[in-house]
Amino acid sequence: MYTRQTNQIVQSALESQAAVVLLGPRQVGKTTLALDIASQHPSVYIDLERAADRQILTEPDLYLDEQAGKLVILDEVQQMPGLFKSLRGQIDRRRRSGFRTGQFLLLGSASNVLLQQSAESLAGRVRYIEMPPLQLAEVGTDQLNKLWLRGGFPDSFMAGNNQTSMDWRLDFLRTYLERDIPALGPRIPAATLRRFWTMLAHVQGGLLNAASLAEGLGVSGQTVGRYLDLLVDLMLVRRLQPWHENVGKRLVKSPKVYVRDSGIVHALLGIGTTEGLLGHPVVGGSWEGFCIEALLAAAPAGTEAFFYRTSAGAELDLVLRLPGEGIWAIEVKRTTAPKVSRGFHVGAEDIKATRKLLIYAGEHEVPIAKDVRALPLEQAIGLLRGL
Structure with missing residues (x-):
């Protein structure tokens, strides 16, 4: 078992808030974390996927009043x-009774749906x-390549060998497509959504081209948008929006799209070994997505994330x-020879960047240009966590 950094964040939030909503895709470790917290407090755990547990809450106020x-x-x-x-009323009544914090911990695997409801x-x-899935700081920097290849879902990362890890991820994909997504309501053929997911993996980190995806799937652009919204909502795909604040610049307006877990990217593409990954055309996009997810997981609350690209070639x-x-x-x-392009310098100037970094595959921090430093991923994560 690994000590999850989210554990302390949730514990601190429960000390100051009446309720905490913990979001994340299935199998990321939410339940394990919640049960660990439960072992330290008087608590009750209810799994709303079990019919018996849902039956307990047929009259929610009667049951929750007793807790x-x-x-x-x-x-x-x-x-x-x-x-x-019902939870709103429970929280308000408990506040009047002196129980102001640490009342409810809600776990969910569909972000926008859950947010809209609550x-x-x-x-x-x-x-x-x-x-997030397992992070580099949780597993150790010596495990970087293993984490990149297998991804951060605990059962995938901790599997006995690469084949067992791949088998777990393929089962994960099948379960999502055949059971979990239909349970949320959408009636999308599993084979079609699998093809869409795989197409996104092939263009990992590329600009969204809905027309091309629609043509490949034989559906409308509107349908592609619906498929993408679903995978984003399930926290399986990230839609990185373009920076939009430079008046007078011809900015790219399409978002970039990443399958969020690198291990899922590799499972969708049938990449089972580090050697196979390093020789695959997706290696650059896979590394970029892996690093971006790690950086965003480390960034402080309230951080906004974008990419920057202009028609003139400036790019961040x-x-x-x-x-x-x-x-x-x-x-x-994904290089050991750190160097940034002129487009990087132009882009950094356009957005008036206060810090300029290159994340590369080397082991040491090195200056590579005026105000630009090259860092290994773990050091960049440390910078963000120190804020």
Whole structure:
């Protein structure tokens, strides 16, 4: 077992908020974390995917009134959207009884659906926290290549060998496509959504070209948008928006799209070994997506993320607007010879970057140009965590 950094974040939030919503894709470790927290407090755990547990909450107020003073953990809470109104009343009544914090921990695997359900009911009473897969700081920097290849889902990363890890990820994909997604309501053929997901993996980190994807799938551009919204909502795909604040520049307006877990990218493309990955055309996009997810997981709350590209060739892989820390311009390259292009310098000047970084595959921090430093991924993560 690895100590998850999210654990401390959730514990701190429960000390100051009545309710915490912990979001993350299935199998990322939310339940394990919640049960660990439960072992340290008087608590009750309810899994809303189990019919018996849903039956307990047929009359939610009757049951929850009896649990006053305990931490109530509701897993897969999007299964019972009607609960949110009851939770609001429970929180308010408990506040009047002196129980102001640490009342509810809600776990969910569909972000926008869950946020829409809870936004009005629990406004001002809840904190939202996203739980990422295993991070480099949690597993150790010596495990970087293994984490990149297998991804951060715990069962995939900790598998006994690469083949067992690949088998787990293929089962994960099959379960999502055949069971989990239909359970949320969308009636999308599993084979079609699998092809769409695989097409995104092939163009990892590329600009969204809905027309090309639609043509390849034989569907409309509107349908492609619906498929993408679904995978984004399930926290399986990231839609990185373009920077939009430079008046007078001809900016690229399409978002970039990444399959968020590198291990899922590799499973979709049938890449099972580090050697196979290093020789595959997707290696650059895979490394870029892996680094971007690691950096965003380390960034402080309130950070906004973009990319920057103009028709004239200025380009930044990642732009971070950090609360109180200015704007960081970041380039990501799978190279041991650090060098940035003229387009990077132009882009950093355009956005008035206060810090300029190249994330590369070397082992040491080195200056490569005026105000530009090349860093290994773990050092860049350390910089962000230190803010």
